[in-house]
Amino acid sequence: MTDDRSLETVDPELAGLVRKDVGRQNSSVHLIASENFVSRAVLQATGSVFTNKYAEGFPGRRYYEGCAVVDEMERLAQARALNLLGGVHANVQPHSGAQANMAVYFGLLQPGDKILGMRLDQGGHLTHGSPVNFSGRLYDFVSYGIDEQTERIDMEEVRRLAVEHQPKVVLAGYSAYPRHLDYEAFRSIADEIGAIFMVDAAHFIGLVAGKALPNPVEHADVVTFTTHKALRGARGGAVIANDEEIGKKIEKGLFPNAQGGSLYNQIAGKAVAFHEAAQPAFADYSQRILANAQAMAQRFVEEGVRLVTGGTDNHLMLLDIRSIDEEMTGKAAAKRLDSVGVTLNFNSIPNDPQPPFRTSGVRIGTPASTTQGLGTDQHAEVASLITAALRADESALDPIEARIREIAHAFPPYPEGFPGYVG
Ligand code: DSN
Secondary structure: OOOOOOHHHHOHHHHHHHHHHHHHHOOOEEOOOOOOOOOHHHHHHHOOHHHHOOOOEEOOEEOOOOOHHHHHHHHHHHHHHHHHHOOOEEEOOOOOHHHHHHHHHHHHOOOOOEEEEEOHHHOOOHHHOOOOOHHHHHOEEEEEOEOOOOOOEOHHHHHHHHHHHOOOEEEEEOOOOOOOOOHHHHHHHHHHHOOEEEEEOOOOHHHHHOOOOOOHHHOOOEEEEEOOOOOOOOOOEEEEEOOHHHHHHHHHHHOOOOOOOOOHHHHHHHHHHHHHHOOHHHHHHHHHHHHHHHHHHHHHHHOOOEEHHHOOOOOEEEEEHHHOOOOOOHHHHHHHHHHOOEEOEEEOOOOOOOOOOOOOEEEEEOHHHHHHOOOHHHHHHHHHHHHHHHHOOHHHOHHHHHHHHHHHHHOOOOOOOOOOOOO
8 A cells, every 4th residue: 555645744855845836836926937836637647657667668669567658658759759850750758858958869860979059158059068077078069169250150150160060960059159050051060061950949949839939840850859848848858850760779879778667657758848839829929929029029129128139039048147237157146046036047148258156147037026926007107117126226136026026916827826736
């Protein structure tokens, strides 16, 4: 018999921490571009008995018995991912976006092989060749950045580097770049040098699923993504390949190369999210994410705040904090905003004179705040409140915080609180 007493009864200390974080989530405006709030259905699936099953390998080819049901469930998740996004081979097992990328590199490359990707300090991701990450330690990354004037990716520069260095993989994708990617141009560069074209769509796959942004699966050989950002699903990663043979190689790159047994409760939560993202309401949600980002960007510009590239085409924007206060770092700005009820992260901006643990910028994204229910008016007002909080004297923050908390309390992601459906 399992112990069927509640978390609160068995472990009040841990339950207290869940309650505390529900309180935190319900009392701030959430602008971390990579976070979101999952539905009750996703929470139930991730809290299900699928957490108990070991199932190394892939459906129909397991190293354990008793896998008939997880096989059925994993196949359902794969089919839903392909139905939602296109492609021919889906791998829903990666524990994270980093491990999705690792699976692709391990499956398709040898250590030391060349990859062309975007610089972390200009908008790329740790796994796109940072020297402090496995990617930069195991592979020979060549990096493109952005044009100094336009602050946008210069496709001529990408092409020049590709032709000069002949990488085996051309990688597009970002964690802090507010503009569209030119998939056609990347594709033609990859074709010109016979490279694989890979897109890391971790940040924006939800907007692709909601048909608010162009679909990289229509252009790339391989697309990796996370399932918990704009897609609003269980925490984890996934890979879609447009070729069965490439997909099979990536399977090996994941298991046994990178991971052992998968997290079947998380895969169940991904399956639910793929289902939710296929509903018409998700397309509406995706459009609202973009409209809310536009409303914020426009208000920041009106307030005299400099945005990297001057605005955004997607769900995120980068603020140059020096345009508000020459002396303030991104880290100090993020801490001050957290103290008044706005949660975001400090982030390097292109050619940032500050080190990555201080930075001159903050990153703002609208997927989570849109799930909270804030509309364009509230997002514009929050942009003004952010600007005011960063311009104000420390002693004058109380009325700004009061208004931010008022907005946050009007739009709690989990109004039932704990133990409600969050428990
Ligand atoms: N770097 C994380 C982010 O964008 O917040 C994702 O890995």
